Amino acid sequence: MRSVVLTKGVPDFSEGAVSFDEDGHLERGKTPTVMNPNDEVALEAALQTKVRHGGHVTGMSMGPPGYASVLEEAMESVYTDDSYLLSDRELAASDTWATAITLCSGLEKYREEIADIDLVFAGFKTADGETGQTGPQTAWALEWPIVTHVLALDIDPDEGTLRAKRLVEGDIDEIETVEAPLPCMVIADPEFSPTYRTASHRLAHKRLRSETTARAADHEDHLATWNHEDLNLDPDYIGLDGSPTIVSSVDPIPKAPAERDATMIEPGDEDEMGQVLEELRPHAGGD
Template sequence: MLNPSGTLNVAVIVKLEPDFSEGNVSYNSDGTLNRAETKNVLGPHSAVASSAALYAKVKYGANVSVATMGPPIAEAALQQSQLICNADELHLYSDRIFAGADTLATSEVLRAGIKKMANEQGIDIVFSGHRASDGETGQTGPQTAWKLGYPFIGNVIDYDIDKERGYVRLQRLIKNYGHNDIIEELESPLPVFITLDPSYSPFFNTVSQRLNLALNQNDAEKRSSRYKEYLKTFSAQSLELNLKSVGLPGSPTIVYKVEKIPRAKANRKADIIDGYSQENLSQVARRIYGILGETIIK
């Protein structure tokens, strides 16, 4: 069954991450990330999760809430997510006590946040990214699902909702019998917790969906430029959390050493060629032709 409100309610969990895209990362001399210099943006997997919520909004008229845990600057992630999915509400779980949380403590905060939403308005689907680009654990999503007691389905590449029955039909990528990328089709009752495969991208294939998409994108631009109006901030107290299970006290993980990854040995030799000169370029072309020329089918 769908939640009692009759509207599909969707939550998206996102994360503010360092911008690892080309040319934007800054490192300290010891090879660690220079957090002060590197800009923070909505994580790429969070963006994928947001686009799954956009699909729900366009296709099923869903009500979308985006949530994140972090310091006040994490608002930026909420704003960028809103620009993608035209979110109706933005929830920031922010409290000094949350600092130093590992994945388990983070999941506890997210559980409380989602539970609060579920109690107030009902929740049908929770989306989150595959993993974070700075943590790379992929644990937070499944742990939150487990804490909530929702079915967890990962690596999802497409979904459709049967509103009448309150079921979701999904396709996900799995590995089986030594084959990669097998598409498994399954069905789950709502509410459900879904993490998206990085390859997911929503496709809108009817005229009304496209019209709706344009409306939503238009709206999203307007909304995200005034995102503060949609923002609600929650503290540990307002989420009724046990202070021992969040932040540093709630984190059993202890990182005692981080090793530098050794530079991979390359077995190719690169020649740097100045692309400004026409002559050099034709040399490159000649070399490529020398190597590939014989394989060209005439």
């Protein structure tokens, strides 16, 4: 069973990590990049499939060279076997459609040169774009069936089918069970939780954790980078030129109001430091 997981780097929006300019616009160069949280769920779904049925899990990302760290994190935390980064300047500023075309070309090259693929996993949506479009658009480009909002899944290798429970949102949330032929695309729901029911599954999971420790230490030895020429992509159909999305406007993120007043003091001013001491004295223990 061979799976590829599509993952992406996103700005670290945790408190204190994200950086904005004075107009409230995100400064990507000053904000750390982390793995998209929903992609971690997709990786867990692929790992469960590997534990239960054996096989190989590949991490694939499209982005700048720095995204190699995201693929390294995927190997360290969810035990991918190897990594492929689709990266060059011609791919910059891609919208979801141009990204899907690039990812589809990467997957097709992988199938032609590396091995056939049974499953492609993707996260529900990204923390920076929030569109949820790239996975379905990639499935459309591949002409593969797609199962979305997957909460649980298993594979019948003999029949070449996937059986999944998926969340259906409406007036009330319902769960339906569906089947799809392989190969297919799986969009993991954020509520997906891997299960390892048997002792053999749990032992396999432990073994994979041990094996990946050594592999992740030499991540670059397991990383391949493909540019648009490797993927035989026309620059007119990728990157900014190949992106039909038009952004009419961008609203800056307002700065959060200060929650408390601050008084600036000079450390060398004895009187001001004395005032600080008097303020702290009631909160100190002892005499």
